[in-house]
Amino acid sequence: MKPVRLPASATNALPRWGLFALCLIYILSGLFGRDPWKTDDAAGFGVMWTMANGGLEDWLWPHIVGLPMADEGPLAYWIGALCIKLFGWLLGDALAARIATAGFFLLGSLSVWYATYQLGRRSEAQPLRLAFGGQPEPRDFGRTLADGALLIYLGCLGLLLHSHYTSAKALHVSLIALAIYATVRLFEKESVRTAAGLGAVLGLLVLTRGWVAPLALWLAIAVLAGIRSKALMAKTAIVSLATAVAISEIWLATNYYVRPFNSSPFDAWMLWNHRQISLPSIESIRYFTKNVIWFAWPAWPYAGWAVYAWRKQFRAIHIAVPLAFAMTFIVLALINGRPDEGILLPLLPPLAILAAFGLPTMKRGAINAVDWFSVMTLTTCAAFIWLGWIAKQTGWPAKLAKNAFKLAPGFKPEFSLVMFLVAVCVTIGWILLVHWRVSRRPAVLWRAVVLSSGGVILCWVLLTTLWLPWVNYGKSYSGVALQMAEALPEGGACVETNVGPAQRASFAYFGKIPFADFDDIDCDLLLLQDDNRRQDNAKRLIRADEQWRLLWEGRRASDRHERFRLYQKVKR
Template identity: 35%
Template sequence: MLNTTPTSTPARLTTPAASKLPRALLWVVGLIYILAGLFFRDPWKSDDVIGLAAMLSALQQPSWQAIITPQIGELAYAEGGPLHIWLGALSIYLLSPFFQWFSSELDANILASRLPNLLYFLILITTLWQGVFRLAKQKAAQPLPLPFGGEPSPIDYGRMIADAALLLCVATIGILWRLHETSAVPLSLALYSSALYALSLYSKRPRTATILLTLALAGTLLNQGLGAAFSLGFGIILAFVLCVSLRPYAKQLLWVIFGTALLCSLWILPAQQSNYWWQQWWLWHQAQLHWPDPSSILRSGRDLLWFLWPTWPLALIAVWQWRAWLRFAHIAIPLSLAIGPLCYLLFAQQAFEPEYTWLVIPSATLAAFSLPTLRRGAINSFDWFAVMCFSLITATIWLGWIALHTGWPPKIAHSIARQTQGFDTSIAWPALVVAIIGSLAWLMLVLWRLRTHPPALWRGTVLSAGGLITAWLLLVTLWMPALDYARSYRHVSHQLAQQIHALTPNSCVRTVNLGLGQRASFYVFDALNFSFNSKCRYILQQTSPKLSASEQDIFPFPTTEIWRGRRGGDRNEMFRLLDTQAF
């Protein structure tokens, strides 16, 4: 009885609504999405530059232990896992010498460190599409047969749902920047997507599915630590409990657990040789969890409203509309993979975007299955919201750029000038041309929707993905120089390095209140290492220009300021290099 498919289905669809989305359009969307903003910029704090600093430290530190146990210079970076650091360091080691033929060593390292993101994105879109396609082709997921025929074939229907899931994933606001940084997040998305694909594969190729699921779970632990592994692992176990088509393969979970433990032990055993690092790693994990706190839960819920837009409302609709199908794979698998991260967020101390990304893949999958259950009016509302929202964002980006270069409107120009004080506002004409072409492409897409009234169900997802990509393209073409100026530590790091090199040889410099992102930036740009010796003569202090001189002088002994600096236009952060033996 449990295996009986309900006689009715909430999905209503005709063949024209499942018409094929041009493959060239999907590839263009994907390439613009991942390539725009990935290169030709500095790493920004925090996770972006921290990841790069750990990759460089693995290659530059004399001890092999820096590869096994990640560091930032001489500081133990005992958070998450080392997998994305290993892959980034390997890319730098292999490809940076080639890039140095036409760029500096620093820029070559930055460029090489981001190339693995292309691989992660390819794995993400491939496994997500294939996984959703397999789920949508199953009998329980099919739309209701029409009285006189005309419903799409399982292949056409599965392709349409898979296309929609891919576009909805790309349209998710919260991962837009994260997929372009050298952190654990891009690889995490690829691993979660691979787990979805592996679960969808069990009914056809159980042995391959077990191997792939093992690699996904082990990679998740090695990439983001125990919290991410428990989140995914719980979701996998729940999928085998809920989904009737997976229950015959429940014994395969033992092989998955055994294989995961075996693969992870290859890192855990040598990592334990560094007692201090291993102790800090455990302390970091313990600090991530606490008993459920209403304020933390409300904060995570508030953040998820924008982070998972536009998929979360559609995902909730899918769960409700398909509530009689919760034991079938197309709902049970993504729902289980969403419940795992949600349970983790209940106990998370300071959950933020790296943890929120675990919900992106199951939310996009569920959202895609909601589309054939929506009425025409709801679908049209989804279309028009995307058109109005992203048209307004596009106009705002252009208005800000005009204000930056012309001074009009004056209030907006004044606000921007405060954030980019000292910035050279010369126009990069090639970037401007690309921005104009991108804006025209968005206008053509909107006109296509207005004039043709396409019946295809993927039209709303194309508008959402196209609008977000247009906004992102405008940001990285029109605003990237200004954003780089405001958020990069390259110039202030060079200034600090000049001051430190001017000191007596082998001078000892320690830090006070220096953030991890700032420490990583100084290491990346100028290979600056700071001592932990409390008797160092020189001190690098991170403080705020908003504080008075007496509030900045927090030391019980006299000091002389040798240098002070900050990023252009930064009103909240300042650095001071102090001499403690000037008297």
């Protein structure tokens, strides 16, 4: 028996303009007024910038001015480089690359919404018919569930930073959502065309972050298709796989024939893929259990409840498809030998969709408990963000101001009227939302997540308005890059270095440092990075038979441990 019994009044959908405005506020906050940060953000931008300012070889072999970066795949960087080509002259290269990031996010949001909408309209997902009528129509029920899924997706804590970075991970999570939608369409139409569409998405996933996840998804979807019919399984197994291979071969085959820089990224790319597969270890299990709780909040509690509530109908497509995707990525996370947040991101779209089907079955007491937890926790976080900003601007409370400036020595507070007004507006909007939820007590399905999602977006907007200059000061390499550029001697041919991808990209972009390329063998300049905490000695990285003269030494003011040293070879 179905666990859902609802009146039509519970399926009033959110206004389209409100949902669209919420998505725009979410993604636009944090894209403007900052530099590429010391994370995947700067590294991904470095690859895009190198492509945009290079030739065919640079587009075929992703790299950061000579540092190979073919581990994941080129698709996200191709799109970002194209945005730099088209809009860099108007917006600047860094902001132009983030147009691709915004596009990735909107693609993922639309895919989550439409996949849930299609699943919510299916007959097996509909609520029980009421004795005297008045149950919701399939279309209205699907729209309400889709609104709830999108709100849950926006509220996931793990999505916040990664959806704003210029990295392959931002595109990867959106393509996972698109793959769910393509799978839903495949089970609805069961045609060769929909199978080819699913294969196209899987092929794009291969070009984004390797073949491990697409292959695992293909196997899981083929098993689901086989449960329904052998014909559907054959279409999935043959047509989808053939299409995915054909799309991914575009890049691989071109590299084979062109051989950029007299080599190929294929070996490094395959090695990175193989490292994603190993036996489950204590480290991977510990990492997963420790981080997934906060990373997938608030999706996982609702998703877990949905699986329990629909346990007698778990073979229904609206439960089986997102559950299969979620289980696939849980397994991949546990067998990954090098756990990081990138292996948790693909969990968010299927969990958000699955969580939407838990909303109609939740008890009022559970919903109220979640609401009050969200109000108390997120309001406290927002108040602390405001208080910290006031401390930075005025010096009161003194302890908070001291701690803020201690973490960012040399930082000078800035006041932006526009940012201040935006922060005030979103805070007022949060107060009005809480008042509406408490006073009206609406019966609509998405009431259980509107405060959770709204509070997360409130805190994010406050951080990216009031605190953005402070965060940017601590995560940008622009200052130290410009200092080093001034110490660079005239006519320096190339610079060898051991710095990481984010630092290399920032120094090349801000300081125009001529790093050694694929063809550079012997350079007169050497840039070394070490860490005081590990008591690294930069001189150990210099060959004993060579003599070097120290030209410059510096670091970011916000990082007391990281050091950079520029040397010039002494000619004998």
